[in-house]
Amino acid sequence: MATTAPGRGILPILWRALVLLGSCGGLCRGGPGINVYLSVEEMRRLIGLDAELYYVRNDVVSHYALPFKLLVPGETNSLHFTWHTKSKVEYKLGFHVDNLIAMDMPRANISAQGEVPHTISVFRVDLLCTGKLDSEVTMEVLLNLTIHSSKNITVLNFKRRKLCYKKPEQEEKSLIYPGKNSSKDGRTAFDAVHTAPTTSTRVFYISVGVCCAVIFLVAIILAVLHLHSMKRVELDDSMSESGSSQGLSQPSTQTTQYLRADTPNNATPVTSYPTLRIEKNDLKSVTLAEAKARVKDIAISRERITFKDVLQEGTFGRIFHGILVDEKDPSKEKYVFAKAVKDHASEVQVTMMLTESCKLRGLHHRNLLPISHVCIEDGERPLVLLPYMNWGNLKLFLRQCKLAEANNPQAISQQDLVHMAIQIACGMSYLARREVIHKDLATRNCVIDESLQVKITDNALSRDLFPMDYHCLGDNENRPVRWMALESLVNNEFSSASDVWAFGVTLWELMTLGQTPYVDIDPFEMAAYLKDGYRIAQPINCPDELFAVMACCWALDRDERPKFQQLVQCLTEFHAALGAYV
Template structure:
């Protein structure tokens, strides 16, 4: 019996341990608006979290593409079943058979085409893929999709299909037509390239004439710089031997981000600008798809010793909109002064390098990564946070948010990822610049092409995009839950598309294990359905201080 069980477990491991199943970047971009691959199975490890999502398929998308890869030498058997909730609305075809073998070798992509009825409707589709190691042992993958059908888009897609069929089945000159079409396409692409180059050259020349800060750019050359062997391509470093001489002008070209900035925004950027040559990058602390966080040093004018800084910057391939978001989200923290707020020292948007944002650094690290390290430390046993330490961190977090509200600023993204903490458990709130890129698992797009922290948002923010100090309080309750669970993902079992109805029905996060009732009561107060019934940060601070006093009585 034990031998049979061992054989069963071995064959099951062979089935799930030797194939990949994922969506390529173009498919993820089409369906979710994200520039990334989405793995459902990685080296046999099934991503149960991703499998739970019901992914909407827009009306203009007629096909789904899946990629799989057999990592063993022998072919793996498969069967594909499709269940359409309303067959009168939708039918489907595939470019592979419903059963067969997954051949070993490089990844292969197959497609499923949807055929909509000629009227507006939507229906759920379940795509079930069974992968067999043996006839009795199989891995079941279920992909949930919601296909939207609109009559105008259906007719448009069908017309395109007919044009393709006519072109393909025309006459014996089909091959000639094909090569002629390829030649026309190449000529068209070449013409577009010529026009783009000409426009770029003309725009470059005209921008030099119309930019009022063009003359001031030359003054930055007074800084003593050298090419280092540092991090990333062509990074400029400050010469460590000699401090740079004072300069009379800053270097900024905000027009490359927005050709028509408001006067107030332009003056704000100009005021915040620091000279790039005074910043030295030392090492990468965090990295996302288009953004990076460096540890570095900043040699302020009039000082002889550089100070440690953190530098948030965009990669070379970042788009203009991504760079603009980075700058706008960080500007709100400029010139703030509070022990629990990580302020912004300045920005650089010089034309000869990627824009970056500068922050003071005194040994802080990202709170979410700190909590995860406390839970699963590869360097030894986990660092267990006591209830007293959790409450002390929560108090500092609340004081930072309270300070922002007194400055009439709504954060909109309070979460562990947007706080920093040092080894002495001193906490500071930060802006949310690059948070979507560095923590993509915390943000979701609900079909509106905007990634939002769905699991942290208040009910009114989900339903009507309404934000206030009360919605920040709701998010702070989720932050408390993160502190007590060491950065577990909230509502991990809930589909992001179902969050609004889930909250509206009265469901909330469960009380974490080992979380005192007094602390969970504070969380629950934050999640009141009506914003008026939620406490203010001043009231939260009083509650946390009272609970902290009770804890310290017995220490």
């Protein structure tokens, strides 16, 4: 998809990138060596990033850029495409505009049809607004490539959203000399200005002189203020040199670690972080008695449970490997996860464990793991039981794989990781269809077995078992800040689209084998970083196409994020492509 400068390892957020629709056709096998891409200079001009974005690289058409239309700012009036081929390829170029009142038909500096050049060349497409009204115009660049020998045709369809603005009312009438025949003799405003009386010229020069004087005075004032501020800085440095230097160097260190892909047109420099509006967690309003009543129908006797090993342990919670005896036939047993709280856990913590465990209750899907039973006898701490997955928590499994030797039987391939991502996307797609919002999707809330089957679980006890993944932003509520979409952070708004954002971070976790995202960013600064266009960098050895999938999930506009069903399809195709090369 794209290449970046050595050591950077980052791509632009591809919801802003160009859309590519087409098929390989004759370009995929023994083709003529066609390349169509955006150069580093063009990418820098459009979104401020040093990178190349390929649509066709050595005859292979990229299929993984999702259909998001690039928004072309109003001040950008041309697009530049770089292309070349090794042998004869014919092309046809056309355009389509959905609003010809707001924008004229685009024009190119090449002919409508011809041959693709054999040397690296650039062709320009001019986008000219009419200035008659404010509108967002959808336009398409249609490029048909035909291999002369086989007559195979590949269609590349580049879609753009161009912002056009209405021009301010012309002041030509006030410039025309008010003669009797000024409208009849066809005189233009330019002619009228040059035939205006001498008084107009004098007024013009007087105005210029006044402006120059004002500019000169402003420059003097700014110079005085600058010298004054320099003296204050020198005084502050002499009083606390070490503290000042540390404070000045810190921001640049942080920002260089993350991608600033596309700062919105109306973005302003962030000088202070916005106040986060947090609504009270509904779980805290539920009493323990109400929580027990919700799960009473699946309650069983504690005598049927035998505890084995402690799999995970936190400050007030534990997860056991247990054995559940069949009620009708004691000779039948099955393994379970048993979530429990310690004796010193508060009633609120016990209530939250029971309530959060019900998040997936009643749902049936091969990639979901809802609770099966609970133990809520009086005088005993409650237990929550889930079916057992023998390789346990996915995040811990990934970290073990990262530390494992190459010959370890748990070593996994990139294809395995993509397969895990597909399963998570399938489970989330089912939740989206059932209008269930998870709100805490991450590898820590997934489990895996020896066949690499992945299932999504609830987030009960996750705050206690993975305390480094949750942060309190001054509201006495721990939240997975680094996995949350901007609207969830700022406005406490959750939807399937915010789950898609979390899925993108989860996919990043998979490709990094359990690393923590945004590890160097202060949790209080996350909202400002996301709003200003920063994202996690592309993981090492992560294919461009896979990072493009992640990047699409992190669009600030929730409507521009893909749906889970689209993610399933895209990842499945990518998984099949990986299999073709293995």
